[in-house]
Amino acid sequence: MRRSALFLLFWLAGSLALAFTVIPLVELVAEPGVAGVVRAAQLPDVRSAIGLSLGAAAVTAAIATAIGVPLAWVLAGRRFPGKGLVEAVIDLPLTVPHTVAGIALLLAFGREGVLGAPAAQWFGLRFWGTFAGIVVAMLFVSLPYLVNAARIGFEEGVDPHLVKVARTLGARPGRVFVRIALPLAWRGIMAGITLTFARAISEFAAVAMLAYYPMTAPIRIYEMFLRFGLGDSVGAAVLFLVIVLVLFVVLRHFAFGRAGQRGFGR
Amino acid sequence: MNSDGLRLTGVALRLGAFALADVSLAADRGEVLVLLGPNGAGKSVLLETVAGFHRPLRGRVEIGVRDVTRLVPEARRVAYVLQNFALFPHLSVAQNVAFGAMHGTGNRASRHGARARRVASLIERFGLGAHADRRPAALSGGEKQRVALARALATDPELFLFDEPFSALDALTRDALRDELASFLREAKLPALYVTHDHAEAQALADRVAIVDGGRIVQLGAAAKVFAAPRNARAARLLGVENVLDGVVRAHAAGSAIEIGAPPAFFVPLDAGRAPIGSKVAVSLRASDLALGPPGIAAMAGEVAFDATVRHVAQQGPLTRLRCDAGVAIVAWATSAQLRALAIAPETRIGMRCPQDAFHLLEG
Known part of the structure; x- marks a missing residue:
């Protein structure tokens, strides 16, 4: 009897959580109908904004993987002075309001910024109102997801004994990383890439502060909402949502597969 | 090397x-x-x-x-x-x-x-x-x-x-x-x-x-x-020695002996090294060195014999582990044949004997 009551309570809580997420999205999808979505898809501005968002998020995920996975490996396997501080810095973007992050990025990567000025001078790379700016803003807010997921992947997937054995078998640390650690942690890394991509593509505030133009999909939808109201922006929103959801489902399938289907039993 | x-x-x-x-x-x-x-x-x-x-x-x-x-x-x-x-x-x-x-x-x-x-x-x-x-x-x-x-x-x-x-x-x-x-x-x-x-x-x-x-x-x-x-009691335990027995060094015709257990104690002729007469020492004894027999079992030359009361009997794999009281807690192993022959059960009296050199003086 007690177990049934507990089950009911948990079921109710879970249903509320799911409903909270699903109902607004269902409402959104139902609003414009297929015709509204098709109409939005025919707008060149909407198509280019969605393409830009997808491209920038993909580049962001790639950069995050390139710089975040090695860091995650170090954090998972090494003890060093200041490790706690490094971990806190990695997580910092999760706690900083994204408008604040945008201003910080503007100061650092703007024309006169400590990173923006030399990048422009030496490499001709500008961030204010450019694709590179969009990527920088997306990277800032999404990098923690990559590092943390990959780190968990390394911690849970790579038995330290395997690393030690590989070293004594003659493999240098780089080879151990490539041949042993990466294959065993790939699910965690894929989960990190999925989350990073999802977080990057959905970013609005930080991107808007650093690179309002060219417009990414969230900014284009916001702009349509301001200029034409809810009616016209909903079609673009649903189109963007569907594309992102399909991508998310595909990536999630690779990242998680059938893992997580084991239960506690009754 | x-x-x-x-x-x-x-x-x-x-x-x-x-x-x-x-x-x-x-x-x-x-x-x-x-x-x-x-x-x-x-x-x-x-x-x-x-x-x-x-x-x-x-x-x-x-x-x-x-x-x-x-x-x-x-x-x-x-x-x-x-x-x-x-x-x-x-x-x-x-x-x-x-x-x-x-x-x-x-x-x-x-x-x-x-x-x-x-x-x-x-x-x-x-x-x-x-x-x-x-x-x-x-x-x-x-x-x-x-x-x-x-x-x-x-x-x-x-x-x-x-x-x-x-x-x-x-x-x-x-x-x-x-x-x-x-x-x-x-x-x-x-x-x-x-x-x-x-x-x-x-x-x-x-x-x-x-x-x-x-x-x-x-x-x-x-x-x-x-x-x-084994060098000391801790080493003896790590090496799987079942019995680490406290004793007192006593004077003996052969030089010294270790008195083990509360009265009625038994004596083990053993060189106590630099331990003075009357000092407390510990000795190790492997249970596998103990032969079991009826109470009052006689010691052969170079052996020590004493009686004990069985307190606890536990089957462990092919042998049975006996926890006994010989004035000091002592562990011995018995085969199924010995269990039957000596009618071993809790509170029965049995005799034990072992070579003198099975006892080993431990460092303090």
């Missing part, structure tokens, strides 16, 4: 609050040196230091003629076999073995050819041909061990290191694999350091034993000698 073995000289190390203090030991070619100690004693840290994962503060590690103290693990040519064999789960048996053969010298093509031949020969030698394409998860405990050994040999090692490879296995598998490993080590003729906290495993495999406790080697010697004569 010849120049083909392992030699540690005055190795000291600090890892946080843990320290290894001036460890010196050697293992000759073909010799198995077992590091026996409780959890947290520093056995694995010592092994990892030999493997190259910790750099000593002081001291020297030599393998054969090479001083490897400052070498990284991948340059030491040590075969490291860990708990549950640590096979790479995402690689097949052949790929696991090939991983060990991957890092030779020579040009790429000749290396590749030599590696393939070496892997094939090792897979054949260890009877793994039928499993070459399987992943480790599909192997039995014995097959895993053979893959681990084949992989380790693929590096052409100069030293074997084992860190409790059987600790995660069931008892039946463990016994079978231990015998297989003992045969392998006899044939391999390489020095081996073997870490365990299991005295039975140590006894089965060791040529020599080093007892490690608190980051120090507290006793080192030939296995038979160490097992027969």
Whole structure:
């Protein structure tokens, strides 16, 4: 009897959580109908904004993987002075309001910024109102997801004994990383890439502060909402949502597969 | 020691609050040196230091003629076999073995050819041909061990290191694999350091034993000698000695004897060394040295005999463990035949006798 009551309570809580997420999205999808979505898809501005968002998020995920996975490996396997501080810095973007992050990025990567000025001078790379700016803003807010997921992947997937054995078998640390650690942690890394991509593509505030133009999909939808109201922006929103959801489902399938289907039993 | 073995000289190390203090030991070619100690004693840290994962503060590690103290693990040519064999789960048996053969010298093509031949020969030698394409998860405990050994040999090692490879296995598998490993080590003729906290495993495999406790080697010697004569009570417990008995040194016609237990006590003629008459000492006695008989059993020449009351009887495998009271708590083993012949049950009286030299005086 007690177990049934507990089950009911948990079921109710879970249903509320799911409903909270699903109902607004269902409402959104139902609003414009297929015709509204098709109409939005025919707008060149909407198509280019969605393409830009997808491209920038993909580049962001790639950069995050390139710089975040090695860091995650170090954090998972090494003890060093200041490790706690490094971990806190990695997580910092999760706690900083994204408008604040945008201003910080503007100061650092703007024309006169400590990173923006030399990048422009030496490499001709500008961030204010450019694709590179969009990527920088997306990277800032999404990098923690990559590092943390990959780190968990390394911690849970790579038995330290395997690393030690590989070293004594003659493999240098780089080879151990490539041949042993990466294959065993790939699910965690894929989960990190999925989350990073999802977080990057959905970013609005930080991107808007650093690179309002060219417009990414969230900014284009916001702009349509301001200029034409809810009616016209909903079609673009649903189109963007569907594309992102399909991508998310595909990536999630690779990242998680059938893992997580084991239960506690009754 | 010849120049083909392992030699540690005055190795000291600090890892946080843990320290290894001036460890010196050697293992000759073909010799198995077992590091026996409780959890947290520093056995694995010592092994990892030999493997190259910790750099000593002081001291020297030599393998054969090479001083490897400052070498990284991948340059030491040590075969490291860990708990549950640590096979790479995402690689097949052949790929696991090939991983060990991957890092030779020579040009790429000749290396590749030599590696393939070496892997094939090792897979054949260890009877793994039928499993070459399987992943480790599909192997039995014995097959895993053979893959681990084949992989380790693929590096052409100069030293074997084992860190409790059987600790995660069931008892039946463990016994079978231990015998297989003992045969392998006899044939391999390489020095081996073997870490365990299991005295039975140590006894089965060791040529020599080093007892490690608190980051120090507290006793080192030939296995038979160490097992027969533990240095102190803690070492005796680690070596699986069931009886560590408190006694008092008494004057005796032969020089001294140890009075053991509350009255009616029994006396063991034993050289008490520098312990003065009347001082408290401890002696070790293996339960396997005790012969059982009826109460009042007579001692033969060179033996000690005494009576005891059985307090607790517990079947353990093929034998029965008896916890008895002989004025001091004492453990003995009985066969089923002895149980029947002596009608052993709780509160029955039995006689015990054993050679005098089965008692060993422990350091305080």
